[in-house]
Amino acid sequence: MTAPTPDAARPAARPGRPRAGDGRDTRGDVLAAAAALFSSVGYTATSTYAIAERAGVRQASIYHHFRGKDVLLRTLLLDTVRPSLDLADELLDAPGDPAARLWALCDADARWLADGPVNIGGLMRLPEVEGAAFAEFRQERDRLRARYDALVAAVLGRPAEERPAEATLVFGLVECVITARRTGGAEAVRGLAPLVADAALRALGVDGAALARARAAAAELVPVVPAAG
Template identity: 45%
Template structure:
């Protein structure tokens, strides 16, 4: 008999069509849907397990509880952008303005391009708990990368520490602010929305003259 790639654990409560996902990823997908539609507080681990086609006891083989699911979902909205930011910081072949624009655009696409608006989970009061320190640490690293790209721009070199920190806060706040905009109009085309937000971010940073002349879909 062939293997499915899933961890060995208790059998599923029911058979579902093969989604191509591991059992762990099916649980994350179920949690993402339920947390963003039903609400985090109103969603129990039993409901998550049932949505993924598993017994509740089976879910505990992969996650200790609801907080673990939320923590992993939150970090999934940040870690790809941090990896890209590090690549862009190391790329000396392009100007800092172009690299900052690309990070902004890609970050918005990550926040708004999924099946569920996971960025809305940032607003949960529970996210302030110590359990989510990993998410906050990765988010702080991403914000620092934004600041380093801003500092590498020509106007950025002339900014004092306080002014650079303010512009970083404004740019990073704009990017994360798409969470609310996307929630109000989830049908908006993500690619054009991401490019427009990146344009606005460079204008906030005082880099309007550096806006790219073409878009990724042109």
């Protein structure tokens, strides 16, 4: 069982990275309640009854939208990774400096992991996520990782299919936001995203002048980057 964190103690609210808004409906309330409970007491210890109670709905309402607890967690996980994957696809195909495109992706991805009332990224590290029920999420996350690999390769001037080892470091830097938020709460990661993006480029050997140019060029990609939810 996971000990409650400062984030998880807050009232339920719509979790995760940005996705299409559907108002405050039962489905959204159930997802928010599930995210808060999975993050605070763990997946195994959370019952659908507890989710319904926190969401303020009847237990039968959960099964109207979701077949079970595993579907709830899978939905939360996919909602977490897909906006980043969509953005990575856009940035990978965009023209211009690959360092700027990588900076924009790292910054946006880290912001999404830092924002919101619940540390939704922490759900990716639940042991249950290794099970067969969550194979689709793992595939989507692998696709996101491949986009990072390709952008890192472009920054290094290497073929995209090379999958440079440095990409592991960049991806890990972005996801360190999850651990930082778990240990220090939301306040600990406020404003961390641009520092993560800077660190990612410095880890690839980008010097100060080139980093400043990449940051400035990334600002021109703002219309491409969705606002954090």
